[in-house]
Amino acid sequence: MYKGLWKVVPVLYFFSVYAYSDDPTTGQSIILNAAEDIKTEQSFNVKAGPLLIKATNLLPHMRKHYHLDIQADYEGVPPLEFNREAMAEYLPSVVLGEKSNEREAGTNEIAQPPKTPADFCKDLKEEITKLEIGLTKEAEVPEAIANIQKKLADYIDSKPQTNEKDIKILEATIAKSEKTITSLTNEVTELSAKIAKTPSDQIEEISNIIIEKSKKIEAERKTIAGAQKNIQALKEADKLACTIDKAKASAQKAIDSTIFTKEIQVKSSQMVTVTLSRGGKELSKAKSNSKDNGFVTHVGFTFIDNRGTSWYSKREEVQGDDGIQYEYRVAKQGDQDSILFAPTIMFTYQHLMWGPDDRYSAGPTGGIGVNQSDIFAYAGYSLIFNTNLMFSAGVAFQEFDELNGTYEENQKLDAAVDSDILTGSSINVGSAVSIGFRFAF
Numbered sequence: 001m002y003k004g005l006w007k008v009v010p011v012l013y014f015f016s017v018y019a020y021s022d023d024p025t026t027g028q029s030i031i032l033n034a035a036e037d038i039k040t041e042q043s044f045n046v047k048a049g050p051l052l053i054k055a056t057n058l059l060p061h062m063r064k065h066y067h068l069d070i071q072a073d074y075e076g077v078p079p080l081e082f083n084r085e086a087m088a089e090y091l092p093s094v095v096l097g098e099k100s101n102e103r104e105a106g107t108n109e110i111a112q113p114p115k116t117p118a119d120f121c122k123d124l125k126e127e128i129t130k131l132e133i134g135l136t137k138e139a140e141v142p143e144a145i146a147n148i149q150k151k152l153a154d155y156i157d158s159k160p161q162t163n164e165k166d167i168k169i170l171e172a173t174i175a176k177s178e179k180t181i182t183s184l185t186n187e188v189t190e191l192s193a194k195i196a197k198t199p200s201d202q203i204e205e206i207s208n209i210i211i212e213k214s215k216k217i218e219a220e221r222k223t224i225a226g227a228q229k230n231i232q233a234l235k236e237a238d239k240l241a242c243t244i245d246k247a248k249a250s251a252q253k254a255i256d257s258t259i260f261t262k263e264i265q266v267k268s269s270q271m272v273t274v275t276l277s278r279g280g281k282e283l284s285k286a287k288s289n290s291k292d293n294g295f296v297t298h299v300g301f302t303f304i305d306n307r308g309t310s311w312y313s314k315r316e317e318v319q320g321d322d323g324i325q326y327e328y329r330v331a332k333q334g335d336q337d338s339i340l341f342a343p344t345i346m347f348t349y350q351h352l353m354w355g356p357d358d359r360y361s362a363g364p365t366g367g368i369g370v371n372q373s374d375i376f377a378y379a380g381y382s383l384i385f386n387t388n389l390m391f392s393a394g395v396a397f398q399e400f401d402e403l404n405g406t407y408e409e410n411q412k413l414d415a416a417v418d419s420d421i422l423t424g425s426s427i428n429v430g431s432a433v434s435i436g437f438r439f440a441f
Helices: 005-020 060-065 117-134 137-156 164-195 198-241 244-256
Strands: 026-033 042-043 049-056 066-073 081-086 260-267 271-278 281-288 293-307 312-320 323-332 341-348 352-354 358-372 375-387 387-404 424-437
Touching: 005 026, 005 375, 026 042, 026 081, 026 271, 049 066, 049 271, 060 066, 060 117, 066 137, 066 260, 137 244, 137 312, 164 198, 164 352, 293 375, 293 387, 341 375, 341 424, 358 387
Parallel strands: 026 049, 042 281
Antiparallel strands: 049 260, 066 081, 066 271, 271 281, 293 341, 293 424, 312 323, 341 358, 352 358, 358 375, 375 387, 387 424
């Protein structure tokens, strides 16, 4: 009866554990928003392992005045850890340069020529500077960040040009001159080798050719030196100018200055309270919920010790005066299953948790199931692995077969009686073990 079941169990285990196993790399985090208008205490769930705390919408030039208070304790137990951390001071440094073709500011907007990339760069610089040193309230930070992102997008859309094209032309010039120098040097070498074998009246002519080619080599070398100098100048100009890479870097640096992150390690059954403040004023607070994870549901199988007995009318041969005769007596069924198998749904209250990331838990379990045509209730205690796989031991309350009260074992019957008439039922308790799985895709 149970051979097929053991083929199903490994499949269910695979899908429950691997379909729902928590990815330890994803981690857990809590955000403290300094710009919230209404200061309300957040609540969040936390389990053992790393917890990333992120404070957002900070004023960059006021960073050294912020404090992040972290309190970790156990429910009903004094704090075991208290950490008060001040944030490092932020030093604004706008690294954007300006192109030389920036237009002059004017009051007549109609007369103004179309905005150039340099104009968009200047707008971006102004927004970055405003965020870094010009704000007075945390509530202004989200809008300032949005403005920087918009100005950066506008600048990129303006398709700013760099000196990269000119640099490539000069590099091609250098490569061409180097090739010419190599060719001329080979020619000079060949001519110099011929002089020893040349008649004296032709030596002067060859010498003049060598001198001419040497002058060309020197001219090419000067060309290379000039191109290299120009390349360096162009690179320096790009270094000072408002390039896309520098614009992105400056914008990101300013935005990052409004954020502070810290990772802490939370222990099993530990609760965490995090408070963000500036100058003694509380800006945001978050507290983890009580460290019981409530109920978790599993679906699986229960194996119940069969406390029931079915009955039937057993026919026996007896020798009578008229020969062999048949009589019937009440008897137990001889081929009854000692273990009953039943699909079950179980609910466990996890009141104990331990191990890395609270991977293991235990608690009381209740459930219901169906065994053939009978519904039963289950109560027990369970061990759970990673919320997915559960093993439980307990008792099952269900109707078990028993002898109908109007009959007795081995009672003689006048005729054959149907088993349904001989067998009654009553609610009884049987020991049971369960295995459960939790599915989530």
